[in-house]
Amino acid sequence: MRYLIPLVLFLGLVVFLAIGLTRDPHEVPSPLINKPAPTFKLAQLADPSKTFSAEEMRGKVWLLNVWATWCFVCREEHPMLLEIQRSGAVPIYGLDSKDKREDAIAWLRELGDPYVLSVSDFDGRVGIDYGVYGAPETFLIDKNGVIRFKRIGPITPDVWQKEMLPLVKELNK
Amino acid sequence: MKPARPYQFLVLLFILCSAVVPARAEQARPVADDPVLEERVLNLSRELRCLVCQNETLADSRAELAVDLRNQVREQMKAGKSDEEIIAFLTARYGDFVLYRPRVRPVTYVLWFGPFIILLAGLVLLFKYVKRRRDVIVDTPLSAEERSQAKAILDTGTGKETA
Numbered sequence: 001m002r003y004l005i006p007l008v009l010f011l012g013l014v015v016f017l018a019i020g021l022t023r024d025p026h027e028v029p030s031p032l033i034n035k036p037a038p039t040f041k042l043a044q045l046a047d048p049s050k051t052f053s054a055e056e057m058r059g060k061v062w063l064l065n066v067w068a069t070w071c072f073v074c075r076e077e078h079p080m081l082l083e084i085q086r087s088g089a090v091p092i093y094g095l096d097s098k099d100k101r102e103d104a105i106a107w108l109r110e111l112g113d114p115y116v117l118s119v120s121d122f123d124g125r126v127g128i129d130y131g132v133y134g135a136p137e138t139f140l141i142d143k144n145g146v147i148r149f150k151r152i153g154p155i156t157p158d159v160w161q162k163e164m165l166p167l168v169k170e171l172n173k
Numbered sequence: 174m175k176p177a178r179p180y181q182f183l184v185l186l187f188i189l190c191s192a193v194v195p196a197r198a199e200q201a202r203p204v205a206d207d208p209v210l211e212e213r214v215l216n217l218s219r220e221l222r223c224l225v226c227q228n229e230t231l232a233d234s235r236a237e238l239a240v241d242l243r244n245q246v247r248e249q250m251k252a253g254k255s256d257e258e259i260i261a262f263l264t265a266r267y268g269d270f271v272l273y274r275p276r277v278r279p280v281t282y283v284l285w286f287g288p289f290i291i292l293l294a295g296l297v298l299l300f301k302y303v304k305r306r307r308d309v310i311v312d313t314p315l316s317a318e319e320r321s322q323a324k325a326i327l328d329t330g331t332g333k334e335t336a
Contacts, residue, residue, distance in 0.1 A: 028224060031268040098237070124241050131266035133224035133238055 030131050030150045037064070037141045038129040042119035045096055045104055052093070052119045054145065061171045063092045064139040065115070066127060069103045071135040077154035081114035084160065090140075090168045094118030097127050097135055140164060142171045214247045217256055221246075221263065222271050230273065 032038075041053040054064075065081060067074045081092060094115035096104045101120060108118070121127055130139065140149035149167055151159060218232035225236040231243060242263070249259050263271050275281045315323065 025227060028268060028270045031265060124238075128241065128245060128266060131268070133267065 026134070027152050028133070030147075032131055032139075032147050033150060035147060037139065037145050037147050038126070040119075040121075040126040040129065042095075042121060042126060045094070045101065045108075045118040045120050048101070048120070052117060054141075057093070057141065058145055059143050061090055061143060061168055062141055063090055064095055064130075064141060065092050066095045066097055066130070066132050066135045066137045067118075068097045068099050068135050069107045070099070071097075073154050074136045075111070077136050078111050078114070080155050080157065080160065082112050084155070085114040089165060091116045095121050095126060095130075097121050097132070098124045140167060140171075210247065210250060213250055213256075214243060217246055217250075217259065218243055220273055221260075222273055224267060224271065231271075 037054050039054050041051050044050045044052050063084075067077075084090065085092060092115050094117070096118045098121065104118070104120070108115075119126075124132075130137075134152065136154055138151040138155055139147050140151075142148050148171060149164060151164070155164065215232050219230050221231040221242070223229045223231050223234035223236055223239040223242075225238050226234055229236075229239075231239050231246075245262075246259055249262065254262075260272070269276055275284060277285055
């Protein structure tokens, strides 16, 4: 019996470490979940004379996708964004982070434009307000302007089908 | 000519290195218009984690986000914000994870107090164990024969020759 105690302790440790191994340390839980999306007003990428503000989206469920031409994984994610756009499930707005305008426009021309519109966050300040630390990141914002979900890294078909789409449907009810 | 001894080579290496290091330090000195402010930025940045390369502080990291965040810290300090206000600004966006020194709050109780509880439990167990052993081991006085044997061992240094 007394020899069982170390074994039990050891197994407990193994279970804890095993759980730890399955978790991705790069996915830092955002404190912004279920908080109002930070406001911003930025120039639109396609036409810098026009601005876009998060406030304008009140009453709608929408995605804010942080992307950049220097972001390698964004290229990987791009087809999925186009697919979401085609499905018409939810409008996607782009926050183009720390890019040159010409580069960003060329990128959308080359790969297709999944966004209703993109805004230019030249100095990354709005990105910081949203707690962005690695593009791509995507925020799902509800009708009241509250962030309901954050995806760090590319939206994979799996994440979209299992996590995001059901939530979009629920929020649109 | 005799071959150079290893330590001569080391001395030479040492001289070369000490000649190189100050020159590099001269180059790497940061350009700061306000050394006091810069010192404050650096001190606070050492307490903050860079989220891109998570085992580096904001002060050490050369990631772009770290540079941006250091600039934010500098700007807010210039604007007269206190360190606490700046930490509040960053944790509101990035969570407590940016803090290298975790806050004491219910979720982190285990982290902060766990080791002390385990230490205390260990001491209690040790104390109990020692006490139990003390009760179990009975003092039995040596017999006359054992006593003389022990004496013989002590006198000669080793017991083997006399046994």
